[in-house]
Amino acid sequence: MYGAAQVPGDLERTAFRKAEKKYKLYKTASKKSRKKAVETDLSDVYDFKLILESFERSGETPPGIFKFECDFCRPVFCFEGRPGFYFIPGALSTEEQCHWVRESLTRFPQPPNRTNHNAIYGPIYNLFTAVQNGKSLVELKNTHEDTGPSPTSSNQDASRWVFKEKSDFSEGDICNSIAASLLLRKLRWSTLGLQFDWSKRNYDVRLPHNKIPDTLCQLAKKLARPAMSEGVQFQPEAAIVNYFSSGDMLGGHLDDMEADWSKPIVSISLGCKAVFLLGGKAREDSPAAMFLRSGDVVLMAGQARECFHGIPRIFTEEEDAEVSSLASQFQKPEDQLFFAEYIRTSRININIRQVH
Numbered sequence: 465m466y467g468a469a470q471v472p473g474d475l476e477r478t479a480f481r482k483a484e485k486k487y488k489l490y491k492t493a494s495k496k497s498r499k500k501a502v503e504t505d506l507s508d509v510y511d512f513k514l515i516l517e518s519f520e521r522s523g524e525t526p527p528g529i530f531k532f533e534c535d536f537c538r539p540v541f542c543f544e545g546r547p548g549f550y551f552i553p554g555a556l557s558t559e560e561q562c563h564w565v566r567e568s569l570t571r572f573p574q575p576p577n578r579t580n581h582n583a584i585y586g587p588i589y590n591l592f593t594a595v596q597n598g599k600s601l602v603e604l605k606n607t608h609e610d611t612g613p614s615p616t617s618s619n620q621d622a623s624r625w626v627f628k629e630k631s632d633f634s635e636g637d638i639c640n641s642i643a644a645s646l647l648l649r650k651l652r653w654s655t656l657g658l659q660f661d662w663s664k665r666n667y668d669v670r671l672p673h674n675k676i677p678d679t680l681c682q683l684a685k686k687l688a689r690p691a692m693s694e695g696v697q698f699q700p701e702a703a704i705v706n707y708f709s710s711g712d713m714l715g716g717h718l719d720d721m722e723a724d725w726s727k728p729i730v731s732i733s734l735g736c737k738a739v740f741l742l743g744g745k746a747r748e749d750s751p752a753a754m755f756l757r758s759g760d761v762v763l764m765a766g767q768a769r770e771c772f773h774g775i776p777r778i779f780t781e782e783e784d785a786e787v788s789s790l791a792s793q794f795q796k797p798e799d800q801l802f803f804a805e806y807i808r809t810s811r812i813n814i815n816i817r818q819v820h
């Protein structure tokens with residue numbers, strides 16, 4: 465799925481790679497002033513917010529795009545010549561977006577769900593609470609000390625990582641420490657339901673897991689409807705949550721580890737605006753670029769499942785991110801400000817899959 469082996473020379477030459485280079489973030493080299501994003505030519509990027517507004521005014525769509533006829537409660541758009549790809553602009557209300565941002569930062573990274581931090585620290589419980597309380601994850605030298613249930617249970621004889629307040633430890637007692645706020649910044653993915661094993665690039669059904677939360681399951685079933693055949697229901701079994709901060713990208717890839725490609729991947733965008741590339745079945749095919757905003761939903765089913773896609777860019781500068789109205793919802797009570805602070809410069813993508 466991600467980072468499949470490529471010959472560097474070939475990679476540079478493909479149309480997909482060219483588009484990635486065109487849209488990725490470049491910063492000015494200036495040492496004196498704050499580094500700024502170099503301006504990107506975004507004139508070829510489809511903007512479904514504008515397409516929706518114009519459709520609501522005139523009933524018309526731009527060349528190459530049509531409104532998909534279905535009984536979904538919001539307009540769904542498709543590209544001519546790209547079957548199986550559906551774009552639902554503004555599918556989630558601001559309230560729903562807030563809810564899923566909270567869940568993505570609090571509940572989704574909780575064990576037995578795994579995150580990119582597992583490999584280094586073992587399972588970490590209550591990361592977001594630790595951020596709110598200004599804690600650090602510290603590696604204790606003396607592992608005989610009884611500190612109660614450890615956030616890491618993987619290896620009792622080796623080091624133990626526990627959250628502590630700065631005032632609770634002296635540098636001599638510990639080997640290493642990392643601020644919880646930094647761990648949250650470095651959170652890159654979490655997996656829900658059946659656990660995806662990145663090293664084997666497959667689902668490992670033997671790994672302990674919880675079912676996808678019921679509310680997410682219900683939402684995904686509803687959102688999947690435009691891409692489902694009559695009388696068939698989407699069965700969410702796994703989800704990957706991607707967390708992006710400034711400069712992060714998701715390289716062109718296929719999601720091909722699910723058994724039935726007629727079933728869609730339901731992909732929800734939250735937070736900062738991004739550019740999404742939808743390519744063809746080969747990396748040599750020119751991709752279409754489109755903005756993804758908070759609340760947008762994309763479905764990829766059937767032939768679209770065979771198409772390379774990726775995120776070359778997220779916009780974290782205030783003037784481009786289009787996230788301030790979402791962030792302003794997290795004002796009260798006081799502890800909600802951590803969500804606002806996070807989402808102002810981050811993007812979260814929840815993509816839900818039927819595995820079998």
Ligand SMILES: O=C(O)CCC(=O)C(=O)O
Binds near residue numbers: 714731773
């Ligand atoms: O972040 C996105 O919108 C796309 C994510 C994606 O393609 C994936 O996780 O497979």
Ligand SMILES: [Fe+2]
Binds near residue numbers: 717719773
């Ligand atoms: Fe994907």
